[in-house]
Amino acid sequence: MVKRCIHIAETIGSIPILPIYILKLNMPELPEIETIKRQLNNLVVGKKIKKIEIRLPKIVQLMAPIKFKSLFQGTTIKKISRRGKVLIIGLNNNYSLVIHLKLTGQLIYIKTLKHSNIKTFTHVVYYFDDGSALLHNDIRQFGYVRPIRTSELDKYFSDQSFGPEPLEKDFTPKKFIELLKHKPNQKIKPLLMDQTFISGIGNIYSQEICFCAKILPTRLVKTLTDKDIKNIYKCLKQILKNSIKYRGTSSDTYLDAQGKKGDYVPRLKVYGREGKKCFRCGGMVKKITLAGRGTSYCPSCQR
Ligand SMILES: [Zn+2]
16 A cells, blocks of 8 residues: 655646645535535445555544454445535444545545546545445545444534534524524624534635625624524525535535536625625625635625
């Protein structure tokens, strides 16, 4: 097994990977992981893992690579699920693989694997017995795969304080109001991104939600009216669902499970539009840094 070392000189497309660039990368959020989940449910459920190749041992966490291979080679994939920004591969040996793609991770299904499909940043290869394979790629190597007993998944996520799932039926307007009541002094945009508050929303969709709801990203929760809260709730559901429909946003390195870019970028209303005219009012979109993250908004129609 060759230990891979990704060099600083490598690039993402034509963009050099410099420390400052890492700060600007956006992690795949709920719509992107949900897209991969739905696709993999169609592509790999029922397939038997013939062999696992671990090309970068540090990606496999909580278990030695040799044990990981012996435990999962020969297993069959039962189900793919998602919790927040995390993908879960359920196997028939009572274990699940919890995969976090972090900033630059990809899970790509290849129907007929060729040597050229495996890149320098392919860190784990799951070979199926029908000649297809699932590649875990990650240029920046912040992601991981963790084996967790399936019966302990709920405990695993609650130990990590994962917030509620915003697209579940039990995430009602009443529940959202209740959650906000406990955070009166927080600014709305960083709060929407807080994974212990709600799971799955990150830097891109939190900006889109604030724009849609005509709320300034800096608004304190205690200043929000009932109508504001209603709008945020409605926008949140709408934007996440719509983005799933278009297989997510490929603003950086995100690709879906078939190696294709998501189609939501042309539908973004405010993210990445600083200096341009607001689609709604014609005002100039501004960008600030809020809680360490670049945040675009329209000062004319967001209040
Ligand atoms: Zn505007």
